[in-house]
Amino acid sequence: MSEFQVKQKQLTSHRLVQTPVIETIEKGQILLKVESFSFTANNITYGMMGDKLGYWQFFPPADNNDKQWGIIPVWGFALVTQSKAEGIEVGERLFGYFPPAQQVVMTPVNVSQQRLVDGSGHRAMLPPGYNSYKRLSGEKGYNPDLDNERMLLFPLHITSFCLWDRLQDNSWFDAQQVVVISASSKTSLGLGYALNDDVNAPHSVGLTSSGNMAFVQKVGVYDQVVSYNQMSDIDPNKPTVIVDMSGSADILAKLSAHLENNLTYCINVGLTHWDEFSAESAAESDRSEFFFAPGHIQKRIADWGPQGFEQRTIGFMAETAMKCRSWLEVKELNGLEDLAQAYSQVCEGKIPPEQGLIIKL
Incomplete structure (x- = not known):
């Protein structure tokens, strides 16, 4: 053993x-x-x-x-x-x-x-x-x-569901676009499916490496796909909420500088670029948070009851998993x-x- x-x-x-x-x-x-x-x-x-x-x-x-x-x-x-x-x-x-x-x-x-x-x-x-x-x-x-x-x-898409729930429950943090950093990650794509199915969701932007651009575009869940070296293609005039799956202090700093005062909120989630992580850049403030899915799950179980939570999430995860079979x-x-x-x-x-x-x- x-x-x-x-x-x-x-x-x-x-x-x-x-x-x-x-x-x-x-x-x-x-x-x-x-x-x-x-x-x-x-x-x-x-x-x-x-x-x-x-x-x-x-x-x-x-x-x-x-x-x-x-x-x-x-x-x-x-x-x-x-x-x-x-x-x-x-x-x-x-x-x-x-x-x-x-x-x-x-x-x-x-x-x-x-x-x-x-x-x-x-x-x-x-x-x-x-x-x-x-x-x-x-x-x-x-x-x-x-x-x-x-x-x-399923363990990733439960986080995707919770992120979508957090965003829409807070009126998208007054944003007109959602930028998802590390858009090719499976958690990001799960969120992408949720946003794509939500008629009330703002414009979605998937930010990814140039090497993963073709794949993310092929999946087709984001309204716009942008590479890390073309961040200027993201409209800086729209109020924007960031969902950061990368944990890269460098990417987050560059995007924040590009958006300036139109960055309404930042949700730090994953660490796909874990070797570029900075605890300081992920520190919570009045305009950012470190998202902990189990905490959100417990909140929603209290709000909806265990069965209500399960009904909402199981259907989402099964449906999204079936969509992912295409790639x-x-x-x-x-x-x-x-x-x-x-x-x-x-x-x-x-x-x-x-x-x-x-x-x-």
């Missing part, structure tokens, strides 16, 4: 650590075999924000006496191989937040037919959305044909060794935007 670890303060450093096979569990616990998971630039964001938002705490790493290493969580499927928890059967599958490792032990609480929560003590203070797991045996209309999209897109190329990797080989490409932004990595264990 092994697990994939990265160095917390130097994300490009990684290693595979051999771990003992877990053979026994305690009363109230379940043992899961991780079957498959996705790995995207979003996972690198988890690593970058590991200290600030608690991502390092979900899955304590093995062989970490020097406290330098961490486990980046991933979204995927796992099979229950042992159960000493009431109501959880061996052989059922869960979807949710797992370590890139072959095995994991959980302590189910708040068990319903549709879901369970991992009540392990070290996760008690972490965002509730990440501790909740879907029980596929209890899901109405579960479609295994959507498993790849569910791993690759999404799933690339399967076998085992953690293949992930270790591909990891540097993810860090360096060299995975083509149309490609999605699925790791099968």
Whole structure:
């Protein structure tokens, strides 16, 4: 058995650590075999924000006496191989937040037919959305044909939905155009689909690299596509809200200077350009925020109720995932060794935007 670890303060450093096979569990616990998971630039964001938002705490790493290493969580499927928890059967599958490792032990609480929560003590203070797991045996209309999209897109498109909801709930922050930085990212494209379907949405601009221009134009969800070296093509006279998926201090500074007083608000979300990130540029002010999707989700669950939230989001994610099938190329990797080989490409932004990595264990 092994697990994939990265160095917390130097994300490009990684290693595979051999771990003992877990053979026994305690009363109230379940043992899961991780079957498959996705790995995207979003996972690198988890690593970058590991200290600030608690991502390092979900899955304590093995062989970490020097406290330098961490486990980046991933979204995927796992099979229950042992159960000493009431109501959880061996052989059922869960979807949710797992370590890139072959095995994991959980302590189910708040068990319903549709879901369970991992009540392990070290996760008690972490965002509730990440501790909740879907029980596929209890899901109405579960479609295994959507498993790849569910791993690759659902965790990203829930953020896309929340961003669209945040924008329209605040009257687009009085803007007449929305500029999405790092427009080729899968979260950005999910937002693009939402804006494209919303008749009340302002003019949308996808800002991307020259190398990704053709791809973003082909997807066709933005009203205008502009490359980073042609920012002057963005109308500086329109009040503008920025949704920044890049985390690049340089790009954000140049765009802000171009828009001057017509920048009404900036929502900082992802870190596709994580190596260009500056905490100072992403600092919150009266005209900017760092967007934390789990916080928005909890707010809307309180507003709409769990069922109301699920009804609004599941339909959006399934519909958008189906639209993405026209361009999404799933690339399967076998085992953690293949992930270790591909990891540097993810860090360096060299995975083509149309490609999605699925790791099968």
